[in-house]
Amino acid sequence: MSLIQNTASSDAVKAFASSDIQAIIDHFGTDSAAYINHASENSFSGWIQIPSSGRYHLARILKNKGENYEHVEAARRAGAALAGWLNAHHEAAVQIEGEFAAAIAEGCALRNYKFTELFSDSEKKKNKLVSIFLPSCTKEDFEEVSVRVEATCIARDLVNTPVLQLNAEKLAYTAKQLGEECGFHVEIFNKKKIESLKMGGLLGVNKGSIDPPTFSIMEYKPDNARNKKPIILVGKGVVYDTGGLSLKPSTAMDTMKSDMGGAAAVIGTMVAVSKAKLDVHVIGLVPATDNRPGLNAITPGDVITMYDGTTVEVMNTDAEGRLILADALHYAKKFNPKLVIDLATLTGAAARAIGTQGIVAMGTAEKKVFDHLSDSGKSVYERLAIFPFWKEYSDMLKSDIADMKNIGGPEAGAITAGKFLEHFTDYPYVHFDIAGPAFLSAADGYRTKGATGVGVRILFDYLKNKA
Missing domain, CATH: 3.40.220 (Leucine Aminopeptidase, subunit E; domain 1)
Structure with a gap:
């Protein structure tokens, strides 16, 4: 019940x-x-x-x-x-x-x-x-609040589950099970398929892990969809992040099961959209792996080739989320999307900038898209802090030996991470850095200690308004 x-x-x-x-x-x-x-x-x-x-x-x-x-x-x-x-x-x-x-x-x-x-x-x-x-x-208000709560709690469950019980494969098959229950289609790429596609970012991060990576494509497409081009949601699915060979301090590693908060938000949103039967075509993409320093883990200074052919000098293996997201963002091009929004617990810089009270946002989409997202953020109180996205920030990612490097330096870290991701897009794009609000050390009102499920409620409200 x-x-x-x-x-x-x-x-x-x-x-x-x-x-x-x-x-x-x-x-x-x-x-x-x-x-x-x-x-x-x-x-x-x-x-x-x-x-x-x-x-x-x-x-x-x-x-x-x-x-x-x-x-x-x-x-x-x-x-x-x-x-x-x-x-x-x-x-x-x-x-x-x-x-x-x-x-x-x-x-x-x-x-x-x-x-x-x-x-x-x-x-x-x-x-x-x-x-x-x-x-x-009213029936409308009842159904909306019920769906929003259920989907948010599903996202919380995913984030709160340790990697021992939820590795990349289990995350993908949990999404598939939810799709069967709620009415959206899920296709899962295994490691062999990912290798055939040459997704170098996802494969590179996975080199240190004994568990294989997955790439999940979720699609909800009702017959009466209003949008001819899909809206695509991309979620960072690093199910556990040690930092790789750029190893985190142990105290900073304690909560790193939460590094797939973006993936959880995308899965939760797909549940909400399908259960509410919104007349909007939505696709969710989740690249998933853990990031460990074992086996043949990539080393700082290594150069990897991404899915789109770009070569990247990996200066810090703890800047791994952008590597797996980059492959997913390039894959999104095949759908000719109307809009792509990614969600990721990406940078400590975002958390330091605005704390746990909101989402750092940036991107190339039109102002009206950000205005509508900001309105939804206010409505559900997952507010946006929109950062500048000036082209000069891309200069900080130049490499001496490859097309680009994966970090930009000690300044503007949240923005340079977003500019790295922008390189792999050619469509209207919004980047949500949810590093601050995704996982709390203490309860804050209805945001419980641990996973908050941030991202589900703002995206559902935005998509509901589009429908």
Whole structure:
């Protein structure tokens, strides 16, 4: 049974939220008025009521301050607080009504997420909350929030799963299984096929691993698709990153199962788009491997030949994500795409620049594309920080012995990584560096500790609006 349901429940905790205080008084009766008056009119907007005990839980949502998307985000964060309260009080169900019901439910459901699969008794580790009822929500809002939450949690599961349980092959076949369940087609290239295509970036990174690489092509193409040319999503699928021979410090390696956050976001988005039956043609590409220093691993100074024939001097083997993405971006040309968006936990520079609060974005697509993506980012609060993409940054990638090198130096690292990827494109292109928000060391509202599933919600909103 789905966590979020569009039915009513007589025995669930009741929650009500609205920007109109009078509506709350009308809903609960005048006996509540005295308690309402203790709250500031500019910050109050919701009640949580436990009918059996008469206890109340106050949900605070900004009122008459800021833009509408900030109100909705405040509602999500109120929902996250609600989830914490419900689980702390061993409540199994909540019924949410009012103007911000869908947003509160989204925050509640995302905060309720836990990765419990690897506990010896996973049932004991699960949260108490198992049902969120939205009886007054419109069918459209209910379906949207349900799909968005489910797809985000799928992406979180993928990122939170260690490489021992999720190598490149398992990632590819998990995508295939999801495609069969949700209605999108998946083709998987094995190592032999990748070698026949001469994808030198993906094969180069894989040289240090005992596990073979994979390249997954996911496609959702409904008969009524509005776009004649597909929108392509490309996700970095480094299922574990040691840094290769440019070995990371052990403390920096602890969370590197998260280096396939871009791949997880693409897979999650394909799930959301297909389950919502959007009338848009979308293709997802995921090159996948781990990056290890074993076997015949490439060394700093080696030159590899990419899928498009470009020779690259590998100055740092820990700048591996751009190598596998480059092959995928060149492969995307065969589809003559309308737009290509890649997502990658690519650079520490992006995380240092803006922290965990947003996505670093750049590219060659038209301004209106970035405007629409920014609107979607605000809507779901996965906001974009758009970086410059001036041609001079490409000069920092010049090599003395090859066509280009894979790093640009200590300055503008996030941008030079994007410029490296741009070399392999000839279509409208957007690069999302999600290194900051993809994996958190502590919970932040409805963004749980560990994987956040960032990228799914902004892409689904963007594609929904295109549809």
